[in-house]
Amino acid sequence: MTVRTRVAPSPTGDPHVGTAFIALFNLAFARQHGGQFLLRIEDTDQARSTPESEQAIYDSLKWLGLEWDEGPDVGGEHGPYRQSERSEVYRQHVEMLLQSGHAFRCYRTPEELEALRAQKSEQGGFSALKFSDLELPDDEIRQRAEQGLPYVVRMHVPEEGVCVFDDMLRGPIEMEWAMIDCQILMKSDGMPTYHLANVVDDHLMAITHVIRGEEWLSSAPKHQLLYKYFGWDMPKLCHMPLLRNPDKSKLSKRKNPTSILYYKKMGFMPEALLNYLGRMGWSMPDEREQFSRNEMFENFDIQRVSLGGPIFDQEKLSWLNSQWLRGLSTEAFIERFIDWGLNKQSLEPAIAHIQPRIERFSDVVPLAGFLLSGMPEVAESDFEHKNIDAESMVKLLQMGLWQLEAIRHWEKSEIQGRLFALAKVMDIKPKDFLFGFFVSIAGTANSFSVLDSMEMIGPDMSRARVRHAINVLGGVSKKGMKKLEKEYRSVAESIEQSLNV
Numbered sequence: 010m011t012v013r014t015r016v017a018p019s020p021t022g023d024p025h026v027g028t029a030f031i032a033l034f035n036l037a038f039a040r041q042h043g044g045q046f047l048l049r050i051e052d053t054d055q056a057r058s059t060p061e062s063e064q065a066i067y068d069s070l071k072w073l074g075l076e077w078d079e080g081p082d083v084g085g086e087h088g089p090y091r092q093s094e095r096s097e098v099y100r101q102h103v104e105m106l107l108q109s110g111h112a113f114r115c116y117r118t119p120e121e122l123e124a125l126r127a128q129k130s131e132q133g134g135f136s137a138l139k140f141s142d143l144e145l146p147d148d149e150i151r152q153r154a155e156q157g158l159p160y161v162v163r164m165h166v167p168e169e170g171v172c173v174f175d176d177m178l179r180g181p182i183e184m185e186w187a188m189i190d191c192q193i194l195m196k197s198d199g200m201p202t203y204h205l206a207n208v209v210d211d212h213l214m215a216i217t218h219v220i221r222g223e224e225w226l227s228s229a230p231k232h233q234l235l236y237k238y239f240g241w242d243m244p245k246l247c248h249m250p251l252l253r254n255p256d257k258s259k260l261s262k263r264k265n266p267t268s269i270l271y272y273k274k275m276g277f278m279p280e281a282l283l284n285y286l287g288r289m290g291w292s293m294p295d296e297r298e299q300f301s302r303n304e305m306f307e308n309f310d311i312q313r314v315s316l317g318g319p320i321f322d323q324e325k326l327s328w329l330n331s332q333w334l335r336g337l338s339t340e341a342f343i344e345r346f347i348d349w350g351l352n353k354q355s356l357e358p359a360i361a362h363i364q365p366r367i368e369r370f371s372d373v374v375p376l377a378g379f380l381l382s383g384m385p386e387v388a389e390s391d392f393e394h395k396n397i398d399a400e401s402m403v404k405l406l407q408m409g410l411w412q413l414e415a416i417r418h419w420e421k422s423e424i425q426g427r428l429f430a431l432a433k434v435m436d437i438k439p440k441d442f443l444f445g446f447f448v449s450i451a452g453t454a455n456s457f458s459v460l461d462s463m464e465m466i467g468p469d470m471s472r473a474r475v476r477h478a479i480n481v482l483g484g485v486s487k488k489g490m491k492k493l494e495k496e497y498r499s500v501a502e503s504i505e506q507s508l509n510v
Contacts, residue, residue, distance in 0.1 A: 028066070106238060116158055397441060
């Protein structure tokens with residue numbers, strides 16, 4: 010048997026360090042066994058998936074030195090490797106489940122589903138919806154079908170008993186079937202859910218080992234059941250521990266930058282970041298902290314993975330990166346530094362803004378240094394504004410951040426459109442509104458266009474700097490965040506309407 014592993018990210022935002030973490034361990038396991046590693050793009054969420062995000066996945070994983078044997082960009086005999094190109098495959102397999110009686114069309118409305126869950130909650134016990142809860146009389150199903158009402162396809166799930174499945178790190182795991190919903194397999198728009206597409210693709214792509222995050226443990230019974238329904242052998246499962254913030258919470262962008270490209274722009278060496286990810290829950294036999302990718306592959310044993318939640322600590326990463334930097338020769342250091350920040354591709358967009366403003370080359374660094382820096386050194390006093398008090402400044406930055414996170418195509422026109430629309434809804438002059446973003450991005454209000462600056466430094470760094478500014482200003486309390494989120498929902502609706510006019 011040839012060992013085959015995969016990583017299957019969604020192209021719906023900045024490429025996540027968690028994706029690189031899982032990709033590294035899948036690649037290490039495959040290489041240890043002389044096997045193959047493939048990349049699959051799970052882009053069934055067409056509303057959020059973008060070509061830019063897909064390209065960012067390729068660029069970031071390649072930057073880290075994580076290469077794949079099969080994928081959308083390199084091809085392979087098991088393609089296509091984008092789920093959006095496999096719709097007919099999923100439809101065929103859904104039809105197989107319907108014909109075998111292992112799935113059913115569910116015409117329940119959202120209101121009915123909500124009422125059913127509320128009823129089960131009142132009765133106590135598990136809130137999972139079963140076929141006996143969802144079943145409608147035959148004449149009602151026929152009537153809804155004749156009216157052309159929308160439906161989803163759900164899988165049948167046992168109503169009682171225990172599901173047992175094996176995990177490579179945890180051994181046998183038991184879960185009560187009463188906890189498991191009749192999972193939706195095909196949405197009303199005809200697109201498959203993750204659960205169906207994941208199982209079908211893993212089988213047809215001959216995946217032998219599924220190494221993924223432990224957040225998918227609860228999905229294992231559904232997947233095991235689908236393998237049984239199709240009459241297929243299930244790959245071996247290995248659920249990796251979740252990366253965590255220093256406070257032990259799940260790694261999140263609110264508390265720790267999670268974009269791979271953020272760390273690239275910050276000036277971390279790819280070898281150091283990959284080294285650090287390799288240390289997340291795993292260690293070399295000799296316990297040394299600094300090791301290369303190939304050294305990890307040569308010594309890899311997945312049984313050495315610890316199930317304790319590994320802490321992603323930026324200070325520790327910075328220390329490890331310093332060790333890699335100090336190991337470079339002078340010539341190599343110069344080459345790597347130029348390649349990181351002084352290359353033509355990075356400098357060219359900035360020159361049009363810098364050249365008209367300077368009298369000598371020595372003026373360049375003070376004017377444009379923020380383009381190559383990490384987090385600007387800013388204090389609360391830097392955000393003082395005659396027309397905006399401190400509380401309002403935090404509010405507009407947070408709402409602006411949510412608007413920046415909603416951008417699918419990171420271009421100046423998109424950034425300007427969303428921020429200006431927000432300023433209009435909040436009844437703030439654009440010049441006053443952008444003040445806080447100037448300080449957040451450039452460290453000063455006396456800089457060239459902040460909209461151009463954000464386009465140049467990219468979405469990951471732009472968002473990270475705004476989050477940093479919010480924290481400098483004291484952040485938002487949990488209670489305040491709930492209130493702000495509620496207010497933002499109505500604001501965001503108005504903005505979407507104005508942008509779609």
